[in-house]
Amino acid sequence: MKYKPFADETDPISIVGFGASPLGNVFGPTSRSMDETLVGSAVDHGINFFDVSPYYGQGHAEERLGAALKPHRKDVFLATKCGRYGVDRFDFSSDGILRGVEESLVRLQTDHVDLLQVHDIEFGDINQIVNETLPTLVGLRDEGKTRFIGITGYWPGLLSRTLERFRTHSVLNYCHWNFFADDMDASLTPMCQRLGLALINASPLHMGLMSGGSIAPWHFAPANVREKADEAVQICREFGVEPGIAAIAKCLQHPYVTSTLVGIADLHQVKSACAAVDVQLPALLVERLNQLFAPVLNVCWPQGRPENQDASFRESEQPVAKA
Numbered sequence: 202m203k204y205k206p207f208a209d210e211t212d213p214i215s216i217v218g219f220g221a222s223p224l225g226n227v228f229g230p231t232s233r234s235m236d237e238t239l240v241g242s243a244v245d246h247g248i249n250f251f252d253v254s255p256y257y258g259q260g261h262a263e264e265r266l267g268a269a270l271k272p273h274r275k276d277v278f279l280a281t282k283c284g285r286y287g288v289d290r291f292d293f294s295s296d297g298i299l300r301g302v303e304e305s306l307v308r309l310q311t312d313h314v315d316l317l318q319v320h321d322i323e324f325g326d327i328n329q330i331v332n333e334t335l336p337t338l339v340g341l342r343d344e345g346k347t348r349f350i351g352i353t354g355y356w357p358g359l360l361s362r363t364l365e366r367f368r369t370h371s372v373l374n375y376c377h378w379n380f381f382a383d384d385m386d387a388s389l390t391p392m393c394q395r396l397g398l399a400l401i402n403a404s405p406l407h408m409g410l411m412s413g414g415s416i417a418p419w420h421f422a423p424a425n426v427r428e429k430a431d432e433a434v435q436i437c438r439e440f441g442v443e444p445g446i447a448a449i450a451k452c453l454q455h456p457y458v459t460s461t462l463v464g465i466a467d468l469h470q471v472k473s474a475c476a477a478v479d480v481q482l483p484a485l486l487v488e489r490l491n492q493l494f495a496p497v498l499n500v501c502w503p504q505g506r507p508e509n510q511d512a513s514f515r516e517s518e519q520p521v522a523k524a
């Protein structure tokens with residue numbers, strides 16, 4: 202495993218992070234009886250960054266991760282989120298955040314988290330997030346309930362514009378830098394570099410499209426993207442490379458990203474995610490995949506309030522390639 206500093210030099214986090222949404226059965230059922238072994242294996246492989254949310258399985262993922270992490274709590278960097286509690290359940294108010302965080306800490310069996318993030322800002326009123334939600338997180342930091350604060354979301358442009366108004370320690374963006382997309386680098390990466398913020402890149406498999414297995418029924422990607430993913434899985438197999446490893450290894454090549462968060466559901470996926478750290482993908486495979494994805498690079502889908510969609514998407518007849 203390799204590590205990078207998070208926000209300051211004292212907090213190196215693993216460049217592969219354990220995304221715990223699968224513990225909320227977000228992609229399909231996972232076995233609770235395996236949690237301790239799974240989390241223990243991740244820790245043994247050097248993963249020290251764990252990310253969860255009350256949204257994943259409506260508290261289920263936090264509860265399971267909290268129990269499994271108990272023996273390891275002091276050795277890991279634990280991130281959770283607030284503000285999103287269901288597909289259509291959001292509460293970015295100060296009262297809602299305070300209540301939500303207390304409930305998260307109980308489920309996680311800890312008195313503080315290392316990182317508290319506002320979850321999916323595109324579903325909120327950005328003025329409220331800047332003027333009410335984030336100041337509440339600062340208060341929680343002052344009380345010692347979290348060490349760092351951050352924002353998360355789908356649209357890299359919206360995240361950059363929000364960071365211009367309120368500087369956090371970190372930002373998490375998903376599905377915008379992997380084989381399917383590179384537009385995280387248009388504004389968000391340069392802003393993080395300029396401000397020295399931690400940048401967390403989530404969903405290297407494009408929320409499972411590169412898993413080679415079944416796709417979650419709720420997945421938003423349009424048919425042309427899914428077709429390319431199916432072809433990409435075949436191409437990886439022709440080269441004798443596990444598609445999941447190829448997808449994660451690609452993300453680990455990003456020059457600035459602090460950590461890449463992988464949704465991990467079983468022991469094999471722990472091993473694959475960690476193996477990706479030392480994999481050198483064949484140049485010809487990367488070339489074939491880049492060529493394959495070029496026609497659908499940066500194809501997006503609607504997420505959040507209409508006014509919060511990134512401009513390049515709003516201006517297009519959706520969903521089409523932005524490149």
Ligand code: NAD
Binds near residue numbers: 353
């Ligand atoms: P992902 O791209 O990591 O895909 C996860 C899916 O791929 C799961 O079904 C998983 O079981 C499967 N998988 C993982 N490794 C595999 C392998 N080697 N081979 C085959 N299949 C494999 O997508 P994700 O889970 O959405 O993203 C990772 C994490 O990032 C999440 O768990 C969450 O912690 C975080 N995240 C946060 C936000 C947000 O804050 N808005 C959004 C997306 C993701």
